[in-house]
Every structure is written in C-alpha cells, then in structure tokens.
Amino acid sequence: MNQKVVLITGCSSGIGLALAVRFANDEKKRFMVYATMRNLSKSKALVEAAGRSLGRTLEIKQLDVCDENSIKACVDSLPERRVDILISNAGLGLIGPIECQSIEQMKVVMDTNFFGFVRLLKEILPDMKRRKRGHIVVISSVMGIQGMLFNDIYSASKFAVEGFCESLVVQSMRFKINITLIEPGPVITEFEHKVYGEGLKTDLSKADKDTADMFTNIYLKNYREIFESVGQTAEDIAEHTLMIVTMDNPPFRHQTNMLYTPMTTLKYADPSGDLSIDEFYKMVFEHDKVFHASLNFLKLLRWRSRKSFSLEKSK
Template identity: 85%
Template sequence: MYFVIVYATMRNLSKGEALVEAAGRTLGRTLEIKQLDVCDENSIKECVDSLPERRVDILISNAGMGMIGPIECQSIDEMKTVMDTNFFGLVRLLKEVLPDMKRRKKGHIVVISSVMGIQGILFNDVYAASKFAVEGFCESLAVQALRFNLNISLIEPGPVITEFERKVYEEGLKTDLSKADKVTADMFTNIYLKNYKQIFETLGQSSEDVAEHTHKIITMDNPPFRHQTNTLYTPMTTLKYADPNGDLPIDTFYKMVFEHDKVFNASLNFLKLLRWRSRKSFTMEKDKSN
C-alpha cells in the first residue's frame, strides 16, 4: 500500500496552533510538522536530513513576504530581506533537494509565484522584482530539469485574501512618507491604499481556492509550467503578451488609475457582482444536490 506523507514546515513552531488544529487526526499519521527557515541553510539541511532517505517527491515552495510603498521610503536592508526570503529562500531549498531528485530522476517542484512575477503592479516594486527573479530562475532551470525527468510548475495567484495580505496592508499604513514627494505620497495614500481593500474584495481568492489549484497541478500526469489561479485577473496579465513593446499594459494601468478612475471603480463593482452571482449560483446548486 502506498502512503503519502506531508511534511509541513514552519520557521517558528510556536505559531503552529492553527495548523495543529486543522490537521486533526492526520497529525503524526500522514502529516508531520517540522521546523524550517528558508533563510537558513543549516535549518534546511537539518529538515531534509530528518526525512527517510532524504526523499522529497514533491516540493512546494511557498515561503514569502510582501512589501508595499514608495522605494524612497524603503531601506536597502528591507529590500534585501524580501529578496532573501522570496528568491534566495527558493534557491537554498533547491540546492538541498534538487541533487537527490536528479539522482532518482523523479520529482516535482511546485513554486507559489504570483501574477506579479509576470507583470509589475504600482507600489509593489520590490515584491514584483523578487517574483520576477523566481520566474526567470525557474524558467531557466526547467530546461535542465527536463533532462532528469523532473517537473517544475509555477502557481501564479492574483490577490489572495489571507493574514499575509492583512499584515502587508497594515505595514503599508505605517509607512513613513516623509522621504517621498507630495505627489508620490498622495498617490500611495489616496489611490493605492484607498483602493487596496476593494481590489482584494473584488478579485481576491481564498487560500483554500489556491490550495485546490495546487492540488490539481501536483496530481496531473503532465503538469504545466505556469498556471494562473484567478481567471478574473487573467485579462490583465494577457495585456503583456498582446504587445511585445510592453507599452500596452503600462498605458492601460495608468489610464485606469489616473484618467478613468470612475470606470475603474465601476469595473471593480461589476466584477464583484459577477463573482457574487457565481458564488450564489454555486451555493444554490450545492443545496439542490443535498
């Protein structure tokens, strides 16, 4: 009989109460929780060494941190921390796990990236840069991986409503804008932060929804290299591929934000209505089947 064991890792095990509660009876059977810090090579090695035969069939890399705001108000050290977690954290994991996968010629590397890995968003400069780095790294590595019969998949969610996003927003509210000019500070406060919650309420997915997409990818015989989880966001990323010069998405976003803000808000309300209707329909269908 074939058993699947999931090793869930956390940087700080003392914050694992919610995970332990959610795990229920699976804890200690098909689920084990281990300490791992993607910014610490020794931590990664100790975790992998603790696994039977150091075997990892599917690696899901989802450690990350966000940062929003004008770059004038962010220190280089803060930027380095984001890059160290989001990009070099993945690199450290693969340096430890990839050689064994190559030796066995079997394995699937699943990286939780972002639509911001293919399209930059206002005031997410450094976060987008870290995800662009992830995308380029994986795209390069994927060619080599094929030689060893390995799969690499990038999961690209749009906005996801989680504690992660709430913390990013709250940190954004605390931003010291004294180093930014008046126009930039006003843009961040009265345009970006003002619309932040509405955008997430309209376009945002739940973490459970993204998890379902991820499960689908890891159970496929021929998983895709890239997979976007949010069809409402897809038209925005498609703009980038529609214009090789790259001007179309930038001009479109500029006009949406600064010239057609009423149209932008109306579009968000329309999308919210569509999402509400689809959820209502789904709920009714479920009720009928019961």
C-alpha cells in the same frame, strides 16, 4: 500505493497552511505531508486545522528558508531524505514608495522570496536528479510576470524566481523533473492583512507630495476594494495546486484567477510592453470611474454567489 512525500514551506498560516491541510486530507491518501515553518511556536493554527491527519499523513517540522543549516537538518530528518514534491511557499511582502524603504528591508524580502527558494533547491534538487523524478512547485504571483504599482521590490523578487525557474526547467526536463509556477492574483490571507497594515504605517516623509498622495489616495484606497472584488481564498489556491500536482503533464505556469488573467494577457499581446503599461496607466489615472464600476460589478457577482471576501477580520 506508495505515498508521495510533500515538503511545504511557510505553513503557519495562509496559503501554506491551506496547502498542508488539503494535501494531508486527500481522500485517496496519496501524500505524506511535511509542513514546515520558521517558528514552531506558531503551529497552533495548523495543528487545529489538521485535525486527525496530524501524526498520520501530516507532520510539522522546523525549517527556515534563510538558514542553510535549518534546511539541511529538516531534509536530513526525512526518511531517505526523499522529497517527491517540493512546494516553495514561504515569502514576505513589501509595499510603498522605494524612497521610504531601506535597502535592508529590500534585502530581507529578496533573501526570503528568492534566495530562500534557491537554498531549498540546492539541498533537494540533487536527490531528485539522482532519482530522476520530482515536482518543484513554486507559489509565485501574477506580479512575477506583471509589475504592479508600489510593489517594486516584491515584484522584483517574484520576477527573479520566475526567471530562475525558466532557466532551470530546461535542464530539469532531462532528469524528468517537473517545475510549476503557481501564479495567484489577489488572495485574502493573513499575509495580505499584514502587508496592508504595514502599508498603512509607512513613513511617507521621504516621498514627494505627489508620490505620497498616489500611494495613500490611489493605491491604499483601492487595495481593499480590489481584494474584495477579485480575491481568492487560500483554499482556492490549495485546490489549484492539488490539481496541478496530480496531472500527468503539469504546466510550467498556472494562473489561478481567471478574473485577473486579461491583465497579464496584455503583456504577452505586445512584446514592446507599451500596451500593458499604457492600459495600466489609463486604468489608474484616467478611467478610475470605469475601474471602480467594474470592481463593484464583480463584487456583486461574488456576493450573489456567496463568495465575497473582506480584508476586515470578522469581529
């Protein structure tokens, strides 16, 4: 049986690393994985996690999604430039009041999360069209369909990706190319540790008192609790992704966290958008006791099922 060639971006840690290891260690050996990252000096964790699959069903390559030459060089190095499954995972996060963020910071997030994906497609899509087959998988987010407090720019980048893919998928179907948006909710990874840590260091001097208080005492205060209550692991996302790419008719969108799905369902229930916005507002500012009680209940269920997570690194 011919192996499918899988190219994954952002594999130095987190979801990308978990994806690379899971696909490379597929019991049926259905995949040849090219795990890529911007900086190869950060490949140690992947090398250790890959184990015996390294050099067999997994190879590590350099690829910077913000550099067209880097992308081309990586694809040119593949046998026949063939990519059967592209998993676009590389990304950056940014939280906080927009008054405290520079336009340059915002541009970097958009350049990586949105234009990075577009650069990949410009290089890989023509060959998929020529072969009339392929699967484009994007690790998106529920924040690509539901905006979130103090995640304005990150949500904007994911909305851009989702709108782009929704436009492209109709054309792609004519070439028998599948596109799937994987939409996790909270995921406990180094990515989240970093975003949370940077959020704690935000200079709030340019924000008014009410906004600064909202970010510190509502958003950051609840950040860890939400992740510890409903957060998934990177390995969970890898399992969902493997399931999707092995389907005969993969869906266009797939949410990985059923605990979070009711939140996004509100948006689809009311085309005006008023229902979801009103409920989010009440949950944050009026029903905080019920909100915390619900999170504590979910955390208890996780603990009892031995699946509780923490944003605190084990010492």
